[in-house]
Amino acid sequence: MNQPANPSPRIFIIDDSALVRRVLTDALRKEGLFVMGSAADPIFALKRMERDWPDVIVLDMEMPRMDGLTFLRKIMKERPTPVIVCSTLTEQGAKLTLDAMAAGAVSVFTKAQQGIGESLQRLQKDLARAVKEACRARPKCSSTVVAAPITDVIPPADSPVSYRTTDRLVAIGTSTGGTQALEAVLSVLPAGSPGILIVQHMPEKFTAAFAKRLDSVCRIQVREACDGDRVHAGLALIAPGGRHMQVIRSGAQYRVRIIDGPAVSRHKPSVDVLFRSVAQAAGQNATGIIMTGMGDDGARGLKTMRDSGAHTVAQDEKSCVVFGMPREAIRMEAAAAVRPLSQIPQVIMAADSGAPARASSRAAS
Structure with a gap:
């Protein structure tokens, strides 16, 4: 041929x-x-x-x-x-x-x-x-993907962890390049960081192994999400491959729903599905972060989060492996701020106080 x-x-x-x-x-x-x-x-x-x-x-x-x-x-x-x-x-x-x-x-x-x-x-x-x-x-080889220390916004590593019901949560969406970026970010967080929900585009059966790998290098607990899991401080839940993940309000708590259904924005799990549910369930008590990845999954969902009062952030072009998803979010004015990968841990920790992260260096735009 x-x-x-x-x-x-x-x-x-x-x-x-x-x-x-x-x-x-x-x-x-x-x-x-x-x-x-x-x-x-x-x-x-x-x-x-x-x-x-x-x-x-x-x-x-x-x-x-x-x-x-x-x-x-x-x-x-x-x-x-x-x-x-x-x-x-x-x-x-x-x-x-x-x-x-x-x-x-x-x-x-x-x-x-x-x-x-x-x-x-x-x-x-x-x-x-x-x-x-x-x-x-x-x-990028793994040695080039490094998040900066965040000692100016987090408690000491040996601070006691209070597994309280949290009013705030962080939702992260990523795709190509995300496995390295997530490890760089999560591995520097303290044990008492806000509850985190993650959609990483990845095939079925791979997300459990990915969560286990992250759990082995992080102070927070990281695992593949199960239907009904409670979101709390010190825990990151990763959407299982081949299923969508949503968050719902259950009294004073947040819990996740793992559901089947058609692909959304060409993906299952879809970042848009997670972000839209976070906007509805948590509104201004949430922070949405869209990171490296191809395509536009998550951009519309992040706009919904911003419109609901959530703080929204996109990773900057220089630190992305692929700038597709963040670019679309920025184009749609879904991201209130643009930050390099090194500052994403600060964004996460600032979510616990309800205030945007203080940038340690000038953010890209």
Whole structure:
């Protein structure tokens, strides 16, 4: 099949399965994308890519000679490139994928263990969209994603935690680049930080592993949300992949609802669904934060939050891996403030006092 006359982006596929390489190549070419080559393992790939470096790499994790994670860490140090991880829907696949995201991969695309060819053909448009989004990303290795200390707005680390019913909550929405950004933000929060609700675009079965990973590096508790969970200080709840998360008022408390339903703004879970429910349930007692990600999910919901009296913040362009979601929120005047990633922890802690965060440096606009 002939390639497009002006191919962009240029894609290279690395997978030890000849079937997967063929199916992925055919699927992307049917969507008008240029697959410049493929290889069975990273060592072969490096030799070929040295002559002509691709714009986007689609990478399997489990391969002979050099595994995908080792290869990813190598290129992120030497030549950062947008990488889409092609992973299996298994516990081990989820762990490897999260390690890859921490190392700088910008997106994940899942493949079934059985019927791989058929499953990838069914998802070819989703894969093509992921590639187009990846080519706009500015990948960052984990060492470059750092939130500044927030000792000027938080109590000491050993302060006692009061698990009180909270009047205030923080809702965060993010997508591409969000796994690194969330770790940078949540890992510096004290144990008594406000209750946090998070939508991170991620496939089903991956969110539980992601929450567990964050919980291991944070002083706050982080876990995948379950229907009926109470929102309280010192707890961050992550929407499960494949389900929407809403918040409702229950007397003096906030609780979450986990519901099924169609995708909203092309996503499930959707940031818009969470933000709209927060606007209705919490109004001015909430803070909404939209962070790095492709597309516009969350922008309209953040506008609804702002209109309800909530404090709303968008991450700035310089610190984003992809500026799509924050850009749309800013364009719609949904964000009352624009802050770099390093100041997002201050925004969260300021929510507990009901006042906008004091910027430690001039915010981007």
